[in-house]
Each structure stands twice: as structure tokens, then as C-alpha cells.
Amino acid sequence: MAAEAGPATVGSKGGRRDGLWLLVIWIVLSIIGCLLVALVWGPHIPPGDASNTAASQQVDITVLATIATPVVIGVLLYVGWALAFWRQKPGDETDAAPIHGNTRITATWITATSVIVLALAVYGTVELIAPAGAGAGQGPQPIFQRGMPPAASDTSWAPGTNNILQVQVIGQQWAWTYRYPQFGGFETTDLVLPVNTPVRFNVTSLDVIHSFWAYQLGVKADANPAVNNVAFTVPKQTGQFVVRCAELCGIWHGAMFNYGKVMPVAAFMTWAHATEIQLAALTKILPPYALTYDPTVLANVGKVNEELGLTSAGGGYYNPADPEQP
Amino acid sequence: MSLPARATTLVIAFLAVVAGGIFVALHYIGSQPPTVDYTSVASNGQVNVTLMTTPQTTVTDKPDWVSYFIKNPSTGQFVHTTYFKVPADTQVNITVLGYDGCTPLRNPLWGKVTGTAGNVEVVRYYNGKAYSAPQAISLLNSWADCSVQHTFAIPGLGLNVPVASPNTVAENNALCGTSPCVANTADQALAPHTVVRFSFKTPKAGGTFRWQCFVPCGGGFVDGNGGPMATVGYMMGQMEVQA
Numbered sequence: 001m002a003a004e005a006g007p008a009t010v011g012s013k014g015g016r017r018d019g020l021w022l023l024v025i026w027i028v029l030s031i032i033g034c035l036l037v038a039l040v041w042g043p044h045i046p047p048g049d050a051s052n053t054a055a056s057q058q059v060d061i062t063v064l065a066t067i068a069t070p071v072v073i074g075v076l077l078y079v080g081w082a083l084a085f086w087r088q089k090p091g092d093e094t095d096a097a098p099i100h101g102n103t104r105i106t107a108t109w110i111t112a113t114s115v116i117v118l119a120l121a122v123y124g125t126v127e128l129i130a131p132a133g134a135g136a137g138q139g140p141q142p143i144f145q146r147g148m149p150p151a152a153s154d155t156s157w158a159p160g161t162n163n164i165l166q167v168q169v170i171g172q173q174w175a176w177t178y179r180y181p182q183f184g185g186f187e188t189t190d191l192v193l194p195v196n197t198p199v200r201f202n203v204t205s206l207d208v209i210h211s212f213w214a215y216q217l218g219v220k221a222d223a224n225p226a227v228n229n230v231a232f233t234v235p236k237q238t239g240q241f242v243v244r245c246a247e248l249c250g251i252w253h254g255a256m257f258n259y260g261k262v263m264p265v266a267a268f269m270t271w272a273h274a275t276e277i278q279l280a281a282l283t284k285i286l287p288p289y290a291l292t293y294d295p296t297v298l299a300n301v302g303k304v305n306e307e308l309g310l311t312s313a314g315g316g317y318y319n320p321a322d323p324e325q326p
Numbered sequence: 327m328s329l330p331a332r333a334t335t336l337v338i339a340f341l342a343v344v345a346g347g348i349f350v351a352l353h354y355i356g357s358q359p360p361t362v363d364y365t366s367v368a369s370n371g372q373v374n375v376t377l378m379t380t381p382q383t384t385v386t387d388k389p390d391w392v393s394y395f396i397k398n399p400s401t402g403q404f405v406h407t408t409y410f411k412v413p414a415d416t417q418v419n420i421t422v423l424g425y426d427g428c429t430p431l432r433n434p435l436w437g438k439v440t441g442t443a444g445n446v447e448v449v450r451y452y453n454g455k456a457y458s459a460p461q462a463i464s465l466l467n468s469w470a471d472c473s474v475q476h477t478f479a480i481p482g483l484g485l486n487v488p489v490a491s492p493n494t495v496a497e498n499n500a501l502c503g504t505s506p507c508v509a510n511t512a513d514q515a516l517a518p519h520t521v522v523r524f525s526f527k528t529p530k531a532g533g534t535f536r537w538q539c540f541v542p543c544g545g546g547f548v549d550g551n552g553g554p555m556a557t558v559g560y561m562m563g564q565m566e567v568q569a
Contacts (some may be wrong), residue, residue, distance in 0.1 A: 189481075285434045286435065
């Protein structure tokens with residue numbers, strides 16, 4: 001770029017030759033860098049490929065990192081070249097060449113950056129839709145459910161049918177519990193999923209705002225009280241995955257995690273039926289399955305609140321006459 | 327004001343602010359409840375730990391907060407803390423003296439006993455006159471009866487114990503008035519309460535395990551979530567397992 005200026009300077013002496021060298025080196029390094037990022041680093045980029053959503057995110061991050069690689073190399077190469085060859089020599093008191101008004105460089109810069117940014121915007125928008133909506137945390141009423149079977153039945157499920165497996169994720173300070181409406185509505189602290197099976201998570205909270213983050217599955221959805229947030233995934237590998245809360249939710253937010261398990265379909269069915277039987281007595285005292293729960297509603301809480309005079313208090317759990325408020 | 331005086335004033339003001347920050351950090355953020363050490367009283371692979379729940383905490387500046395207390399095995403006195411230490415690979419026999427009244431669980435799931443020996447708790451009720459016979463309980467329905475006051479749950483060990491409450495609303499309204507509920511006057515010992523016993527095994531590797539109450543018992547706070555529910559030393563604590 002300095003070669004455009006007229007006065008004889010250090011930069012102008014080898015300007016065109018420097019430009020050629022920079023171009024050649026940049027192309028070579030970019031090819032090498034892109035191959036390394038896409039083929040070597042890419043398969044190891046989090047969150048991995050344990051589910052279709054995770055794999056999709058891994059591909060997205062790999063694509064973005066690959067596109068960014070020539071840009072990063074170009075910037076670093078230019079800075080390094082300038083430091084190495086264009087620095088002011090000892091005793092040289094002359095000014096650098098004034099640079100302005102290079103239409104070709106300006107047009108090239110604007111065109112290249114616009115193409116890159118617009119391409120990323122298009123790619124990102126498409127990837128928000130594929131493979132199943134936004135990939136994770138689709139929201140209360142997801143529009144796009146590509147590749148996902150419908151929720152044909154809320155009360156039964158069998159492998160291989162055109163009916164998606166539903167798992168309700170319930171956040172509370174400071175633990176996750178999971179409810180399986182298609183297996184009698186039992187609730188447990190264990191999150192177990194069948195492999196290669198589309199799953200619909202219905203995520204809600206009983207108290208404050210949490211965020212359900214099944215890290216290796218690439219699923220993250222806010223768990224808000226009185227809101228059902230939907231997220232989809234298809235686990236692709238058996239094994240363990242981590243579930244964390246990703247929303248600061250109180251003093252033990254950092255300890256609000258547990259482990260989920262993906263197992264073969266037959267093993268999952270065995271587990272689900274055994275757990276349904278084992279927890280039958282508990283399931284009877286749970287509230288009827290719903291997408292959200294309002295424990296301040298007296299009809300649900302039962303007679304104890306009435307006897308104690310706990311009148312839901314406008315969303316509170318205690319008598320409004322109690323003087324202490326935060 | 328001369329330059330040295332201004333510089334000195336600036337330095338003093340700066341140090342005062344730093345000292346204030348350190349005080350706040352240590353006093354409010356860094357302060358921890360005392361730890362009751364049970365490691366020295368363990369024998370034959372077992373250790374007996376006694377806890378107490380109270381409907382108020384009159385020994386603190388939060389007298390209307392519910393709280394746990396832990397019995398010091400050396401002095402026999404109940405200490406206002408929720409931190410205790412037990413040995414690893416040991417059967418911990420816990421007795422909870424439950425002096426608080428009932429409050430419905432937000433999630434009835436926590437009414438199920440898990441992670442204890444036999445997945446049960448053994449409960450005796452004291453109605454103000456006599457103790458009931460011990461009952462082995464595996465599930466309490468806090469939405470149907472006045473049956474649960476708090477829980478003692480260690481999520482890291484899969485342990486959850488709903489602490490049974492005095493089982494009528496009348497008893498719920500005749501609770502002891504000062505804390506801890508025993509060791510002060512004989513009258514307080516006569517208040518309705520429960521004696522809840524259960525056992526579990528500590529892991530061989532040791533470690534620190536948080537425990538908490540799942541009943542939204544922060545009276546006066548929105549949805550019962552704040553206050554004692556969100557403060558160590560009241561309804562949440564740590565069990566240190568010494569390997």
C-alpha cells in the first residue's frame with residue numbers, strides 16, 4: 001500500500017516486490033492454515049459431535065474459524081512484515097509517505113469485507129434454522145422443526161414411531177429434575193436418553209431463571225418460571241454428558257450440575273419402564289403433567305396452604321402480612 | 327494545601343477505601359460459619375451426627391429466619407452453623423430434631439427419601455405430650471398433609487431426606503419460641519417436634535459436599551426463595567468428608 005505514494009521512501013523502494021511477496025506468502029499460509037483448522041482442529045472443537053445439534057454447532061464453528069483464518073493470517077503477516085522490513089532505520093529522520101485517495105484499494109477492501117460479512121450472515125441465518133430450529137433453545141413456540149417428528153402423543157412413546165420423545169426439564173434452586181410424560185409422568189433426578197432418537201426438551205423452572213445446558217449435546221435453553229422453552233436434539237453417541245445451569249441463579253449456581261446418560265434404545269426402554277414402576281407412588285403425588293407449574297395456585301398446592309393461611313400472596317409463597325421483604 | 331499534604335491526604339483516603347473494601351470482603355463475603363468436627367468421635371466405622379431445625383433464629387440478628395443447628399459432640403451444645411466434618415468411608419447416622427412447622431414443598435419430588443440406608447427415614451412424632459412409635463417412612467406428601475418442614479439433601483451424593491414436621495396445623499402453631507429449642511428451658515423441650523433418623527455412607531475419596539433444604543422456607547421473601555434459603559448457616563451448608 002505504501003508503494004502508491006510518490007516520494008522515495010524505504011517503503012516505496014521495494015513496494016511492488018513486497019506486495020507480491022506478501023501475497024504469495026499469505027496465500028500459502030492461508031491454505032496451510034485453513035487445512036489445519038478445518039481438518040485437524042475442527043473435529044476437536046467443542047461441543048463435539050455427540051448429537052446432531054452439537055455436530056451442527058461444531059461444523060458452524062469450524063466453517064467460521066476456517067473463513068477467519070486467512071483474515072487473521074493476513075493481519076498478522078502484514079504487521080510482522082512491516083515490523084521486519086518497513087521499520088525506520090537508525091538515523092533516518094524522513095517522514096513516511098503520505099497515503100490517501102487510493103480508490104482501488106478502498107473498493108477492494110469494502111467489497112471483500114462486505115462479501116465476507118454478508119456471507120457469514122446468510123450462513124448463520126441458515127444454520128439457525130437447520131437442523132432443528134435454532135439448534136438449541138428454540139423458544140416457546142419453535143417455527144422450524146426440520147427433521148423432527150411431531151409430538152403425536154403426550155402420553156405414550158415407542159421407538160421407531162412417528163412420535164417424538166418428550167423430556168421435561170425442571171430447574172429449581174439448585175437442582176435439575178426430569179419428567180417423562182410418555183412414561184406415566186414420572187419425575188427423577190436422572191436424565192437418560194436413547195441414542196439416535198429425536199428428543200424434545202420442554203424446559204421450565206419452579207422458582208427463578210435458570211438455563212439448561214447439556215454441554216456435549218449442544219443444547220442450551222433458558223428455564224424460566226411459567227414459561228415452556230422447547231429445544232430439540234438427536235443423541236448420536238452413547239455415554240455420559242454434563243448438564244449445567246448457565247444462568248446465575250443464586251448462591252449455589254456453580255454447584256447446579258449433574259450428568260445425563262445416552263444409552264441404547266432397548267436399555268433406555270428397560271430403564272424407563274423400571275423407573276416408572278419404581279416411582280409409581282411418588283408419581284401419584286406429583287401435580288398433573290403440565291408444560292409449566294404454578295405452585296402458588298392453591299388448587300394445586302392442596303389443603304395445607306389453606307390451613308396455614310398461605311394465600312399465594314400475589315406470586316409469593318407466604319402470607320403478605322409477613323413484614324420481611326428483600 | 328501544600329503538595330506533600332495533598333499527597334498524604336490522597337494516600338490516606340486511598341488506604342481507607344482499600345481497608346473498607348477488605349473489611350467488606352472478609353466480613354460479609356469471606357466469612358464462613360464454624361465447622362463442627364465429628365471426625366474425632368467416629369468409631370467402628372460409624373459416626374453419630376445430631377442436627378436441629380428451628381422456626382426462628384433468636385441467637386442471631388435474623389430472629390425470624392428458620393435455621394438448622396448442629397450439636398457439638400464435645401460440648402453437647404447446639405451451635406448455629408450448617409458446616410460439619412465427618413470421616414470418609416464411614417456410616418453417618420444423622421438425627422434431626424425437627425422443631426419447625428410444616429410448609430408445602432414446591433416440588434413434591436423432594437418428599438421421597440433417597441440415598442439413605444434402605445431409602446427410608448425413621449420418624450418419631452412428639453405432639454407436646456408423648457412420642458409416637460418409630461415409623462419407617464419412604465415418602466411424605468407435603469401437599470396433602472402437614473408433614474414436611476424442611477429437607478436435608480446432598481445432591482452430590484443423591485441423598486434427599488424430607489424432614490417430617492409435627493403433623494397437625496395446631497402443633498404447627500405451637501412451636502418453640504427461642505432457638506436452639508432444647509438446652510435452654512424445659513418448656514421448650516416440650517414443644518411439638520419430630521425426631522428423624524437416617525444413615526448414609528460417606529465416599530472413600532472424601533471431599534466437600536453441599537447440602538440444602540428444598541422447601542421454600544424463606545418466609546417473607548418472594549416465593550420463599552431468599553433469606554435463610556440463600557444464606558449459608560441457615561438452610562444450606564457443607565459436609566466436609568475427611569479422607
